[in-house]
Amino acid sequence: MTTDLFALLGGIGLFLFGMQTMTDSLRQLASDRSRSVISGFARTPFSAAVTGAATTAAVQSSTATMVTTVGFVGAGMLSFHQAVGIIFGASVGTTITGWMVLFLGFRLPLAAAALPLLFGAALLRVLSSGQTARVAMAVAGLCLVFLGIDLMQDGMAAYEDRLTPDSFPAPTLAGRLQLLMLGVVVTVVTQSSSAGVAATLVLLATGSVSFHQAAALVIGMHIGTTFTPLLAAIGGSIAVRRTAVANILYHVISGVLALAFIDVVAGIMGAGASREAAQVALVVFHTGFNVIGTMVMLPLVGPFAAMIERLIPEGPRPMTAALDKQVLLEPPAALDALNNTAQAVERHLFSALAQAMRPGASPQHLPAVIADCSAALEEMHDFQAQISLPPDRDPDLERNEALLHMQDHLTRLLYRAGQQNRMTSAMSDPKLRRFARYLGAVLARHVAGEDVHPRLEQLNRRLATREQRLRREIMRSGLPPARLFALTDSLRWLRRFSAHAERILHYTALASPSATVGPGEARADRNPAPDVA
Numbered sequence: 001m002t003t004d005l006f007a008l009l010g011g012i013g014l015f016l017f018g019m020q021t022m023t024d025s026l027r028q029l030a031s032d033r034s035r036s037v038i039s040g041f042a043r044t045p046f047s048a049a050v051t052g053a054a055t056t057a058a059v060q061s062s063t064a065t066m067v068t069t070v071g072f073v074g075a076g077m078l079s080f081h082q083a084v085g086i087i088f089g090a091s092v093g094t095t096i097t098g099w100m101v102l103f104l105g106f107r108l109p110l111a112a113a114a115l116p117l118l119f120g121a122a123l124l125r126v127l128s129s130g131q132t133a134r135v136a137m138a139v140a141g142l143c144l145v146f147l148g149i150d151l152m153q154d155g156m157a158a159y160e161d162r163l164t165p166d167s168f169p170a171p172t173l174a175g176r177l178q179l180l181m182l183g184v185v186v187t188v189v190t191q192s193s194s195a196g197v198a199a200t201l202v203l204l205a206t207g208s209v210s211f212h213q214a215a216a217l218v219i220g221m222h223i224g225t226t227f228t229p230l231l232a233a234i235g236g237s238i239a240v241r242r243t244a245v246a247n248i249l250y251h252v253i254s255g256v257l258a259l260a261f262i263d264v265v266a267g268i269m270g271a272g273a274s275r276e277a278a279q280v281a282l283v284v285f286h287t288g289f290n291v292i293g294t295m296v297m298l299p300l301v302g303p304f305a306a307m308i309e310r311l312i313p314e315g316p317r318p319m320t321a322a323l324d325k326q327v328l329l330e331p332p333a334a335l336d337a338l339n340n341t342a343q344a345v346e347r348h349l350f351s352a353l354a355q356a357m358r359p360g361a362s363p364q365h366l367p368a369v370i371a372d373c374s375a376a377l378e379e380m381h382d383f384q385a386q387i388s389l390p391p392d393r394d395p396d397l398e399r400n401e402a403l404l405h406m407q408d409h410l411t412r413l414l415y416r417a418g419q420q421n422r423m424t425s426a427m428s429d430p431k432l433r434r435f436a437r438y439l440g441a442v443l444a445r446h447v448a449g450e451d452v453h454p455r456l457e458q459l460n461r462r463l464a465t466r467e468q469r470l471r472r473e474i475m476r477s478g479l480p481p482a483r484l485f486a487l488t489d490s491l492r493w494l495r496r497f498s499a500h501a502e503r504i505l506h507y508t509a510l511a512s513p514s515a516t517v518g519p520g521e522a523r524a525d526r527n528p529a530p531d532v533a
Contacts, residue, residue: 008155011148016195018144019060019097025138027059027330028390029131038068038086042078045301048085049092049294056093065090066229066243067326071333073239077513080239081305084246088294088301091250094225095287097194101201102283105149114150118143130392152202164208171212176259179213183220188227196221197286204278211269211278215262218286223255237324242312246304254293261289319344319376323383332513334387335399338380339511342406345376346504349410350443353417357427357440363420370414377414380407402510409507413500419493426490435463439498446505453509456502463495 037055042048056065069086072078078086121143124136169175186196200217203209209217226248233244265288269281297304322337322344349369356363384403389396417423426432439459446452 004155004157006155007151011151011153011155012190012195012199013148014144014151015148015198016190016192018141018146018148019192019194020141021144022138022141023060023064025134025141027061027064029134029138033058038065038072038078042082042086045081045085045298048082049089049298052086052089052091053093054089056090057096060097062090062094062225063228064330065093066247067330068333070237070239070243070324071322071327071330071336073243077336080242080309081301083239083243084301084305084308085298087243087246088250088297091222091254092287092290092294094193095283095290098197098201098283098286101145101149101194101198102279105146105198106201106205106279114143114146118147149198149202152199153205156202156206156208165210165213168209168213171210171216171262176212176216176262179216180220180223180255180259183217183222184224184227185220186217187221187224191228193221193225196224201279201282204282205275207275211266211273211281212262214278214282215265215285216259218282219255219258219289222258222286222290223251226251236326237321238312238314238317239322240324240326242308245308245312249304249308250293250297253297254289257293257296258285258289261285261292319348319372320379323379325386328383328386328388331387331389331393332396334383335396335403335511336513338384338387338403339399339508339513341376341380341383342403342410342511343508345373345380345410346406346508347447349373349413349417350501351447354440354444354447356423357436357443359437363423366417366420370418373410373414377407377410399511399513402507406504406507406511409500409503413497413504416493416497416500421486422490422493425486426494429487429490432487432490432494435459435494435498439494439501443501453502453505456498456505460495460498460502463498467491467495 038051042051052065052069055068056062059065065086069078069083073080073083118140121136121140125133125140128136169178183196186199187193190196197218200209200214200221204211204214226244229244229247233241236244262285265281265285269277273281320341322340324337327333327337352366352369355361356366384400384407387400389400391397423436426436442452442455442459445455
């Protein structure tokens with residue numbers, strides 16, 4: 001008896017570890033493709049739901065889909081209304097696991113074949129790297145899933161006579177609610193609804209539960225999947241909290257709808273159905289109520305999303321709002337969040353500088369802006385240090401390097417912005433004032449949404465070619481030495497200021513999700529601004 005219990009527990013453990021291994025590997029393999037699908041196809045509620053279902057089925061993880069979606073919402077690449085459709089579809093995508101377990105784990109005798117396949121996958125993992133190694137890990141995880149199901153079946157065989165439907169609550173409304181709560185608890189403890197569904201299929205195979213009882217358990221597991229996102233939402237960003245609430249409400253609504261369909265499916269199946277038929281009916285039921293729940297909710301996406309936005313209002317949005325620890329689970333999404341934050345800091349700083357360079361303006365407001373931007377940069381540094389990037393993910397590594405360069409130039413520009421005496425001196429000299437005002441106007445256009453990078457490049461070239469002549473004119477002007485030195489310092493300040501601004505926009509483009517970066521382009525600062533003097 002003890003051996004059988006250990007076999008059952010070991011089978012559940014193997015299944016959980018196998019699913020986690022397979023999911024992690026598939027997520028890394030499909031990361032870029034799933035991100036491009038989510039950002040490119042989630043246009044209408046229906047296409048968003050299809051996108052959510054497809055990406056979740058591909059990576060075997062609704063959490064990965066939700067984290068990527070949250071990152072896109074935080075970066076402004078998706079609206080919350082689009083995200084709600086993806087959440088609905090992700091729930092449908094998770095049901096593919098039940099079909100895989102049913103047909104590959106129960107219908108086909110793959111446990112024996114899994115052992116040599118596991119050896120081959122492990123060997124391939126040891127001898128390879130990169131994408132090949134991830135494929136090997138995904139195969140190894142699948143093998144562990146099959147072995148886990150086989151062990152669970154062997155362990156449950158000893159309890160076939162002891163564990164019967166009478167051991168569980170009766171299929172009344174009260175009994176179903178008890179089983180539903182049991183399903184919630186199982187999912188919360190195992191952190192995996194897939195393991196719960198697999199265990200329920202094993203119980204059905206041994207006749208330990210009836211279809212009515214198994215269906216109630218599965219509904220509870222469906223609702224229990226919301227527990228982890230709920231915990232993660234505590235103290236999270238607005239996007240994370242709204243996503244978690246939308247996820248909970250959808251799962252509860254679809255779960256309530258599912259309770260009403262248990263008797264309908266049982267009636268179609270018939271009282272004398274075999275255990276194998278009951279297993280198929282359970283998987284059909286699991287998929288069916290998710291699909292029906294999604295179809296019912298899709299026409300209501302607008303009011304549903306608006307209700308959640310009223311429940312969790314936006315409020316003042318800090319520049320670092322996108323830096324939520326949840327998105328660290330998906331490094332590309334974390335890079336999106338970091339890039340979004342860097343651009344928010346950049347716009348805030350550029351707007352203040354453009355205002356200070358207007359005719360007759362005063363730079364008195366700059367110290368407060370510099371303090372805000374400096375604090376945001378500190379948070380960005382801490383966040384970026386926590387991003388874990390695989391060494392073979394060149395596009396992500398190059399985006400990460402571009403973001404490091406961007407932060408470096410933002411830091412230097414903040415230092416220059418703090419030199420208000422040099423700004424004032426530049427604005428007071430007729431020769432330098434024209435360049436300073438033009439620079440301020442270019443920054444203002446950037447804040448307004450215009451692509452001003454070519455203008456900044458042109459300004460840098462003009463400053464570089466005219467710097468020596470301007471310096472000679474200033475030195476020969478006959479001004480007192482103190483004034484001469486102040487003007488030459490202002491000229492140097494203006495050139496470096498413009499160079500930092502241009503580099504910031506350059507690396508902003510390289511760090512964007514759609515950037516196509518050649519090897520080493522982000523590493524090479526082709527026109528580095530001078531270091532702080």
